[in-house]
Amino acid sequence: MEKKKRFILPEEEIPTQWYNIQADMVNKPLLPIHPATKQPLKPEDLYPIFAEELCKQELDQTNPWYDIPEEVREQYKCYRSTPLVRAYGLEKALDTPAHIYFKNESVSPVGSHKLNSALAQAYYCKKQGVTNVTTETGAGQWGAALAYAANVFGLNAAVYQVKISYEQKPYRRSIMQTFGAQVTPSPSMSTRAGKDILTKYPNHQGSLGTAISEAIELAMSTPNCKYTLGSVLSHVTLHQTVIGQEAEKQMAMAGEYPDIIIACFGGGSNFGGIAFPFMRHTLKEGRKTRYIAAEPASCPKLTKGEFLYDFGDETGYTPLLPMYTLGHNFRPANIHAGGLRYHGAGVIVSQLLKDKMIEAVDIQQLESFDAGCLFARAEGIIPAPESCHAIAAAIKEAQRCKEAGEGKVILFNLSGHGLIDMTAYDQYLAGDLTNFELSEEEIRKTIDEVKAL
Numbered sequence: 244m245e246k247k248k249r250f251i252l253p254e255e256e257i258p259t260q261w262y263n264i265q266a267d268m269v270n271k272p273l274l275p276i277h278p279a280t281k282q283p284l285k286p287e288d289l290y291p292i293f294a295e296e297l298c299k300q301e302l303d304q305t306n307p308w309y310d311i312p313e314e315v316r317e318q319y320k321c322y323r324s325t326p327l328v329r330a331y332g333l334e335k336a337l338d339t340p341a342h343i344y345f346k347n348e349s350v351s352p353v354g355s356h357k358l359n360s361a362l363a364q365a366y367y368c369k370k371q372g373v374t375n376v377t378t379e380t381g382a383g384q385w386g387a388a389l390a391y392a393a394n395v396f397g398l399n400a401a402v403y404q405v406k407i408s409y410e411q412k413p414y415r416r417s418i419m420q421t422f423g424a425q426v427t428p429s430p431s432m433s434t435r436a437g438k439d440i441l442t443k444y445p446n447h448q449g450s451l452g453t454a455i456s457e458a459i460e461l462a463m464s465t466p467n468c469k470y471t472l473g474s475v476l477s478h479v480t481l482h483q484t485v486i487g488q489e490a491e492k493q494m495a496m497a498g499e500y501p502d503i504i505i506a507c508f509g510g511g512s513n514f515g516g517i518a519f520p521f522m523r524h525t526l527k528e529g530r531k532t533r534y535i536a537a538e539p540a541s542c543p544k545l546t547k548g549e550f551l552y553d554f555g556d557e558t559g560y561t562p563l564l565p566m567y568t569l570g571h572n573f574r575p576a577n578i579h580a581g582g583l584r585y586h587g588a589g590v591i592v593s594q595l596l597k598d599k600m601i602e603a604v605d606i607q608q609l610e611s612f613d614a615g616c617l618f619a620r621a622e623g624i625i626p627a628p629e630s631c632h633a634i635a636a637a638i639k640e641a642q643r644c645k646e647a648g649e650g651k652v653i654l655f656n657l658s659g660h661g662l663i664d665m666t667a668y669d670q671y672l673a674g675d676l677t678n679f680e681l682s683e684e685e686i687r688k689t690i691d692e693v694k695a696l
């Protein structure tokens with residue numbers, strides 16, 4: 244029989260709704276807390292920062308489905324559905340009886356899944372009459388997505404890019420600027436938050452936490468300006484559920500259902516995006532599926548962090564979020580997977596991990612690039628350094644299948660391509676990349692600081 248490799252949906256099969264898993268969760272996520280009043284957050288508390296519709300989506304624990312606005316769905320049609328691909332080449336290279344599939348989000352115009360939420364956020368800002376949007380970006384993936392979406396909906400975008408990434412990944416900056424965004428390396432002297440951090444640590448290389456503080460400060464001090472976020476928050480993950488909904492239909496076209504679903508983990512949006520539509524069947528029908536989040540060993544909030552109320556940013560501008568965290572003062576090593584260098588995990592995923600609905604693994608930097616190169620040679624796609632973590636976790640599971648002689652079905656999300664990350668591959672190929680070992684004391688220090696709040 245002819246073996247089918249690539250599964251694509253016709254336009255009319257692109258999802259028309261986003262799935263809000265909060266409505267179906269047995270234990271709902273705890274509510275974020277207002278840091279000043281210590282009261283549970285209400286949508287109105289977030290209005291100064293985000294577009295109103297997004298604030299409602301963020302805290303909604305009852306509505307399982309949200310209609311995707313027609314204008315957003317029109318934009319999705321430029322690159323969706325994304326292909327579901329059977330990784331025959333990788334299966335062969337591993338000599339595994341497992342069936343491996345990946346959902347290829349790298350085909351979006353900016354090269355990652357981030358656009359799925361950027362388009363939605365820019366749309367709701369525009370609809371509300373907002374003229375300017377700000378954000379932070381690590382590797383530049385989110386900044387590129389927001390720059391693209393702001394351009395589509397006619398908004399001005401100002402992006403704070405983590406300094407280390409600004410320097411390591413100059414082409415992401417060019418992409419953002421090409422789409423018309425203004426880009427500033429963070430920490431910068433343009434905000435109070437940036438100045439404070441630079442005064443304390445003059446050589447600070449930046450982190451998502453510091454860049455978030457700067458972007459929020461700009462949004463709050465600029466009229467008609469809203470902040471946007473590319474990960475961590477529940478509304479971001481909501482928009483990403485187009486990934487899993489498509490994958491459900493595409494797996495059905497392949498005549499299979501995944502036993503194991505894997506994604507890399509920064510704040511949880513691509514993980515939730517692929518996993519939650521499937522998890523709906525676990526919650527409603529008791530379907531047995533394993534969900535594995537793959538995080539970097541140098542930023543292990545899921546495997547070594549603690550479930551606490553913590554700030555989402557370094558300065559403490561955000562609400563207190565109930566999440567697995569390494570502490571908002573945790574400064575991750577300068578690994579190349581910039582999109583995974585964040586100290587906390589989204590509140591939905593945190594609750595699911597607490598309830599043992601999902602699993603987490605940590606992956607060392609060298610192992611992630613070993614996996615990325617193996618994948619590139621087997622499947623012909625160079626994965627983003629972030630996505631390499633998902634591939635490494637998928638390879639481990641496929642090897643386990645080989646040892647056990649089990650033909651499990653593994654699905655992972657290829658969150659992005661690595662074509663703008665070739666400096667990282669250069670260093671890996673030259674043998675210049677290292678792993679980062681974190682001591683128990685290092686992790687304890689920033690966690691204990693949160694506990695002392």
Ligand SMILES: *Cc1c(COP(=O)(O)O)cnc(C)c1O
Nearest residue numbers: 384474509510511512513582659
């Ligand atoms: C941002 C990013 C991630 C991590 O973010 P999540 O919200 O955890 O998905 C992973 N992969 C790529 C390619 C990214 O750009």
